[in-house]
Amino acid sequence: MQTMATVQKQKSIGSVQFLPINLFASVMGISGLSLAWKQACMLFGTSPVIAEWIGIVAVLVFIVLSISYLSKWVLYPQIVKNEFAHPILGHFFGTITISILLLSPVIGTYSQIGGQIIWIIGTLLTLALSFVIVTRLLNGNHEPGHVVPAMLIPVVGTLNIAVTGGTMPFAWAHEMNLISLAIGGIVALIFVSLIFSRLIHQAPLPAGLTPSLLILIAPFEVGFLGYTNFVQRIDPFASILFYFGLFMFLVLFFKVFKKSIPFGASWWAVGFPMAALSNAALKYAMVVDSWLLIAISAIVLALVSLVLAILFIRTISMLFKGNLLKG
Known part of the structure; x- marks a missing residue:
């Protein structure tokens, strides 16, 4: 009876495929x-316990997802292969390598x-994936409709190497951070131009991809964090990156957060760009003595905390209702 109950529960939750x-x-x-x-x-002056507990949750979520996706790879290798080869879904494999870097x-x-050790692994995987993705894109014959904000994830994600590697003690870390800024920065210029052109001249993104619009602020805020980590100061160029990312967030916020867009796993695309904006605002506010910047950093931090809490709760709810892992 217990076995039957377990099987029934697995069916109700869904399949790892x-x-x-x-x-x-x-x-x-x-x-x-x-x-x-x-x-x-x-x-x-907030308690460090908050950051520690959120970090523990991040590690646990990564472990659960890694075990689950490895199981999917073993049990359904063709499905994983098709996802990696998909012109849009394939870009989301960059979320794995960036997650390792951020952890x-x-x-x-x-x-x-x-x-x-985690940073070295994340760096190698991120650079390897960037090489594969750029090589694949340069093969040509890609549909214009496949130009979406998710393109920014795997290659522009190399900027996170400099974001997380600013304090690495290795002799080669300086050059590695510079390489990551070079790859991520130049590709960001190209991809952002392509994506803006697609958004302006073609039909709006499907509802399922609409939350990914916020990815467009990531190159500027992550670029700000990586660049300032590298040069160890905030100069006018860094300020330009921060303020343009903030401007784009204000523009895109009202396009993304609409009741008409159904909730799904795709909504997690808003999490990291908002977290990057929060980190950038806090870092800027600590250097520039301005009550306005301090207020902005507090508002953004509160907002991203609220959004991620809602996403987490609704995702868990979807899982146990059987709506997350169903075909």
Whole structure:
């Protein structure tokens, strides 16, 4: 009877073959939120326990998703192969490598060596995936409709190497951070131009991809964080990156957060861009003594915390209602 009950429960939850790859974006968002609350400790004097607990949640979510997706790979290898080859879904594999990078400072809080090892693994995987994706794109014959904000994830995601590797003690870390800024920065210029052109001249994105519009702010805010980590200061160029990302967030916010857009795993695409904006605002506010910037950083931090809490609760609800892992 217990076996039958277990099987019935598994059926009600769904099958791992339908586990969406873009759920790894949840780890990116939660990790980014942990780093933001860590900065809030310095700016607002909040308890470091908040950042620590959020970081623990990020690690646990990554472990659960990794085990689940590895199971999917073993049991349904063709499905995973098709997802990786898909002109849109394939870009979301970058959420895995970026998650590893963002977890390195979270784990580094407890083990410096552990954090460094995680960063090296994330760096190698991110660069390897970037090479594969760019090579595939340059093969040509891609549909204009496949030009979507998700394109920015795997290659422009290399900027996160500099974001998380600014304090790495290795002799080669400086050049590696510079390489990541070069790849992510130049590709961001190209891809953002292509995506803007598609959004202006073609039909709007399907409802399922609409939340991914917020990915457009990531190159500017992550670029701000990576660049300032590298040069160890905030100069006018860094300010331009931050303020344009903030402007785009205000523009896109009202296009994304609509009741007409159904909830799904794709909504996690908003998590990391908002967390990156929060981290950038907090870092900027700590350097520039301005009550307005401090207020903006507090508002953005509160907003991203609320959004991610809602996403987390609704995703868990979808899972146990059997709507998350069904075909």
